[in-house]
Amino acid sequence: MENNNWIEYKAEIRERLKAFVLKILELSELIPNTTRGKVINYQITKSGSSTYANYRAALRARSKAEFFSKLSIVVEEADETEMWLDLIISSNLLSDNFIKTLHNESVELLKILATMRKRIGD
Numbered sequence: 017m018e019n020n021n022w023i024e025y026k027a028e029i030r031e032r033l034k035a036f037v038l039k040i041l042e043l044s045e046l047i048p049n050t051t052r053g054k055v056i057n058y059q060i061t062k063s064g065s066s067t068y069a070n071y072r073a074a075l076r077a078r079s080k081a082e083f084f085s086k087l088s089i090v091v092e093e094a095d096e097t098e099m100w101l102d103l104i105i106s107s108n109l110l111s112d113n114f115i116k117t118l119h120n121e122s123v124e125l126l127k128i129l130a131t132m133r134k135r136i137g138d
Contacts, residue, residue, distance in 0.1 A: 026075060029128060033068040036125060039118050040064035040097070046110060053109065060100035066093040067125070080136065087133045094129050098122040 040060060047057040067090055074086035101119040104110050 029132070030068075030071060030075065033071050033125065036118075036121055037065050037068040039121070043110075043115065043118060046114075047104070048109065052107070056100055056104060056109065060097060060104070063093045063096040063100065067097060067129075071129075084133065084136045087129065087136065091126070091129045091133055094122065094126045098126055 041064075044057050044061045047053045047060075070086055070090045070093060074083050074090060077083035077086055098119065101115065101122050104115055105119060
């Protein structure tokens with residue numbers, strides 16, 4: 017991938033992660049205020065927002081190795097977020113199209129980020 021295209025691609029992913037986190041924050045307002053809802057809400061809000069924060073940190077990396085390391089954290093946080101979304105659906109805590117669409121986006125982002133990390137590591 018040409019350098020300008022790579023920079024644009026990374027910026028597109030940054031914006032997609034930002035939009036995803038905004039949806040996670042929207043979701044946090046819908047989760048019931050029960051004991052399990054509070055636990056899940058706290059965890060998904062933390063991991064979801066961490067994907068965006070750590071990706072931004074990765075973009076400021078000073079080396080390829082540092083970018084890879086920070087991107088690895090992003091992949092872990094994205095995987096955790098997908099897991100919480102899956103649990104929300106599986107437990108029937110929420111079951112509307114919004115949560116299913118958000119889960120699908122989390123899976124797509126996870127695939128993109130994991131592939132990006134793999135290509136950097138090769």
